Each structure stands twice: as C-alpha cells, then as structure tokens.
Amino acid sequence: MDDTVKRVTRRRGRTRARLLDAAFEVFAAKGFGRVSIEEVCEAAGYSRGAFYSNFATLDELFFALYGERADLIAAQVADALAHDGPDLDVPASVDRVTEVLLLDVDWLLVKTDFLVHATRDPAVARALLDHRARLREAIADRLSRARGHTELPAVLGDVDGAAHAVVAAYDGVTTQLLLDRDVEAARAWLKRLLTALLTDGGGAPRHTTTH
Template sequence: MRVTKRRAQTRARLLDAAFRVFAAKGFGPARIEDVCEAAGYTRGAFYSNFASLDELFFALYDERAAVIAAQVGDALTADGPAPLEPSIHAVIARTAATLLLDRDWLLVKTDFLLYAARRPEVATRLAAHRDELRGAIEARLGAVQGRLALPTGVADVPAAAHAVVAAYDGVTVQLLLDGNVPAAREWLTQLLTALLVR
C-alpha cells in the first residue's frame, strides 16, 4: 500500500514539475533532466513512471481533459435534479463561465500540437486523446439529453460536443495572444451561441 501511494506521489510530482517546465521553456526545448530537477527526482524515478516526455504530456493532457469534461458536466447539471431551463442560452452561459482557461496550459498544449503535427505517429495519438475528450463531453450531454433541448440546427449530441470543443479551441488561440480571460469567456459564449442556437 505504501509503495503504491509513494509511486502515485512521485508521478504527481513529476506531472506538476513537467507542467511548470513545459510552460516556462516550451515542450520542444524541455528535457527529461529538466523535469527531474524541477521535481527533485532522478532519471530512474522518471523512467519508472513514464517511457518518454511524450508519455508524460499525454498524462497531463488526460488530466486536463478530465477537468474540462467535468466542468461541462457541472454546467449542464448546475441546477441539480431539477430540469434545466428550456433555453440553451443558460447552458451556454454556464459552460462559458466555468471551462478551464489556463494560459500556461494553453501554451503547453499548443507547443505539443506543433510538435505532434510534424510527427505522424504522435499526431495520431493526440487525435485519439482529443476524441476521448469529445467522447467524455458527449457522454455528459447525453446524460441530460432528455432535459436539454438542442436547437433544430444541431442534429445530435456528437455535433454539439464537436461544437463545444471547436469553440474552446478557437477562443484559446486569442487568449494566448492577449491574456484576457474575461474577453475569452465572452468570445466563447458568442461562439457557442452561434454554433448551437438557431
């Protein structure tokens, strides 16, 4: 039990250190030694948890994807067991207000996206992880589908999930440039409204 707990703590510290290193240096220039130094561990500790920096990034990505999917779920069920308002505008407002908009994470994710774009095997893995995020959002939308009246222009829950992810991707680009989180949330509201409301 203690070994398992210690291993989980080591992994968590490596992930935290990697996030800080990737945000400060960029994914490309970062090295395993940088992550180990920031975490206070040896390369042996790194390799007992991750096969490569790519593997570590995907663990970070999955953590953030779980947060985003949970935030969408929370926005959809903010009123508890009572039915949601019939208007989708309330759902859009809650989603835009709660989604993770962390500039450091966006820097890390964008760096890795460029890295993956030049490496087909990494790009394929990243696409699979993004599909899992969309799938998680679809599952949360599907769970409240009976209480959420999607507009006529949105044929199904998968289309709505794609719209959420696409809008999120769009506003994060602007956020990287200007660092204005309130403006990004406003843009996200406008984009989701344009995509989901007919």
C-alpha cells in the same frame, strides 16, 4: 494470481505525482518541445534516476499528464452542466460552461502543445479525440434535455452536431486567447459565439444596416 505486485507504492506515487506537476509547470512555461528531462526533474526536486524509474520517455510522461488533467476537466464540465435544473436555460448553461472551459490558461497552453504532439503520433491523436468525444457527449446530453424548449438552427443538424459546433467555437476562441492572453475577452467571445450558434439569433433584435 499475480504475486509480483509491487510492495512499495506510497513513495512512488508521490514522486510520480510531483514529477507530473512539475512537468505541467515547465511545459506551460517553455513548451513541450523545448523542455528536457533534466529540467522536469530539477523542477520537481528529483534526479534523473527518479524519472527513468517512473517513465520510459518524455512522451510517455506527457501522455500520462494529459490523460490525468483531461479527465479532471471532463468531470468539471459534466458537473457544471449537471448542476442546473432539469430544464435547460441556454444562457445560464453557456455562462457556466464558459467559466469552466476557459479557466486556466496554462492548461490551454499545455493542451495546445499536446495537440501539436498528437498531429504526429496516431496513438496520441486517438487519446485527444477520445477526450473531445467525451466533452461533446456531455454537451449533447445537456442539449438533448432542451428539446421541446428551445429550437436549434437547422444547419447544425441534430443535437450531436450542435455539440460539435460548441467544441469548434471553444477551439476557435482558445486560439485567439493563446495569442492575446485576455481571458475575459475570450469568455465574452465564447458566450457570443455559443448564443449565436445555439439560439438562432441570440434572442436579440437583428442587426440591420441603417442607411
């Protein structure tokens, strides 16, 4: 049917990938709002002709870039949650998901730029919401396997609500991380928040005043 398929695709694919990689670095370093098409091309070692042959606008490139990396992250998270036993061990799962979610600060920088971008473009917002929905799904899936083993605080509602809370904690910790750039502290905080939210007391004795 479609005889108009492109003949040359190998070189094109390489340059496209290189442009995306270069864009990621430049976006992380300077921020999407302060990056020009030329800068991306220069970082990738190409001329603007290559860019316009692959993308119509910087926004389009950013969109593609985010989609690619977001898929990767989603897969990593799902993988991290799938690779433990059939029964849920909350602290272990929390540890594992924390490692994956707070792995690369550059990604968080780019992701936040994308969030800002999404607040002004409904189509972009939908893509971001989709990504978040996939994340929540993976988490909810994992949590649902815990029913019968662990209790969830009632305020959060059902399993889906708990997944929502997990993502919110992730977002909250990310904000602070972007400002102080302390990945380890962020991981520790995320663990604390998640155990506080999911285990309804953290399994530790309550903190009471001493006077």
